[in-house]
Amino acid sequence: MPRQVTAFSNSTVKRLRSLRDKKARRLEGMFLAEGLRIIAEARDSGRLAEIIAFSPEGAKHPLAAEIIAATEAAGGEAIETTADILSKMSGKDNPQMLLGAYRQPSTSLDQIDRASSPLWIAAQALRDPGNIGTILRTGDAVGAGGLILIDDCADPFSVEAVRASMGALFTQQIATCRWPEFLNWLRSGPGQLVGTSLKASKDYLEADYQQPCFLLIGNEQQGLPAEYEAECDLLVKIPMAGRADSLNAAVAAAVMAFQVRASWR
Template sequence: MPAPDLAPVPKHITGFSNPTVKYLRALRDKKNRKRAGQFLVEGLRLLEDARSVGRIPQMLVMAESNERAATGHAVLARLVDAVSEAGGEIITTTPDILAKITGKENAQSVAGVFDEWDTGLARLERNAAPIWLVAQALRDPGNLGTMLRTGDAVGAGGLILIDDCADPFSAEAVRASMGAIFTVPVAQARWEAFLPWLRSGPGQLVAASLRKAVPYRGAPYAAPCFVLVGNESQGLPEAYEAACDLRVTMPMRGRADSLNAAVAGAVLAYEVLATLGA
């Protein structure tokens, strides 16, 4: 008689100096994330969003109270089963150690470690959607996460990060994306690589701009439309704007001279969708 399949016994960690704890804490730093090719995600909702689209963590870390609750919590139980079936590692620890790992005093009671994925332009299919989001030198991880969330909301083909942007796999960006890091393809490239890629096929590049721009409403958008926003404080370099097919501006009725970069991208994206009838 074959032996029954047994779920792996969770590894229990009680010491702050444990090598696994040190490794997980190190993933809060971009340099260490890139070296390891992994990133940390905190919270059951984000982990369930990942599981629902087939992204399973390589490691699941739970506070002891959550381990006891797993049998009675359907979402957590599904996650534990998925990690076990994928051959991942399940770890239990104390709430204090989990807080140390995540760097948050009021840490949620579950976290997961995922492998980073390919963010090259070559994996994108430009005809997959009528609209794409592009951000140049976006430095705020919160803005980056918000653009990912916008991309999910408008059904964008993906978010393309140009030049030196915040890390999309940072804890702040992942949290701000509200799970969209798992549903919206992300690519990273220098401008010198992005522009030839864009011009190698169909694609209209539209910049939110103040230079020789037309009103954003009623502008002649065309699919696939790549909506480009610039750095939070400096905007887009003039040469980048000159390379765009269309430059549009949004009216400022108050004292502010511009919108937040992520907000501008969202407003423009919905106008593009309305024009395209998408």
Template sequence: MDAVITSLTNETVKSVRALHAKKEREATGLFLAEGLKFIGEALDLKHTPQMLLVGQDARPHPLLDRAKAETRAKGGRIVIVTHAILEKISRRDNPQTVLGVFRQTWTPLDAIEPAQAPCWVALEQVRDPGNLGTIIRTADAAGCGGVILIDDCVDPFSVEAVRATMGSVFAVSISRTTSEEFLAWRARWPGSVIGTRLDATAGYRDGAAQRPALLLMGNEQAGLTDRLAAACDVNVKIPMRGRADSLNLAIATGIMVYALTEGAA
């Protein structure tokens, strides 16, 4: 039988709400996802919630029935909660009526198979969760194989980053590594390695990249470090034709991945 929780101080409520904190996500290997559509994306990609929290006022829906059935079948918990609890867990005044707690999935760097996709994205020290989530979503849309996080990047399983992925966090492989490990691994990359720098002389459409392409994007403020830029086959720039002297990182990454995947099947 499904559990029913009405108390804001219940231990289950506290443990799920704690997943907003990186320390708790790292300790448990879990993360929080919000919304029935998001959970439907997860189910389609064979990711089942460890726990499904359903608001008492959630409307009947075939997808909700499916989510409950698959969660039960995999041994997960279904918890019926009040609107106040949903607000507390989500930290939003207008929360989704269905929340899911999922297991994090990481792809080891050495498990990446470059030939599986025309383009892969590597990010160095990205700080903004909205940027990271949008890049993961864009990589999914463009048919990229995965996103590699180098050194001290923001957590892709933070609530803010997950929201920005719109479900693509389940569709794109995510890896994390140090710059030292990345550079050793990059030496075996079979295609072109392209960096982006404001001081580059080549344009982002100059020359043909050999696929699979590996795109390196740097930190929002400082850009790609000299060390990683030196490891690229070529560094390119996106022209600034107006008064703005740079682009948002997620926008720039989107332009680059579509340029590198143009014409891919």
């Protein structure tokens, strides 16, 4: 049976709330996901929360009730609480009526099985958690295997990234590593490393993409470092028609990923 919790000072409430903070997430190895849509996506991908919190209205939804029961049956903790407390935990004025705390999966490069997908997205020093979540969502839609985060990226398990991923965080493989480690791993098997660069002469529509293809997306401000570009097997450019010389990083990832997929049809 779910426990009733109505005090902000309750230790589980405090613990869930602390997961909005990166340090606490890393320490606990946990993260938060909010809302029935994302939590149902997680369940459909075989993932249940370790702790699930909900408002009385939240529990009325049949799907929510089913997931709450499944969470408890699997040994998880379920707490019924107030909208106020959910709002404090999610940091939103208008909170979702369901919130789950999940164990972070391993983000070791070793667990990436490159043979499981023809397309992978790699991002270097991506700073915006919303971009990371959006790229995960795009990766799921385009049939990529996952996202490899290189160097200092925003936390893919942050509330903003999870939100923007719309559940793709549970379906995409995620790895984090430094550049030398990535290169070592990449070159230990088949894989074409594709970067986008304004200096490239090859049009992205005319390039020959090989499977497995690793799309490398650079930092929002600086793009890819020159020495990283130099390691790419293929550099392409997306011709710019306007005054601007760049796209939003998540948009560039999507335009490239969908074009790579289109080229294989």
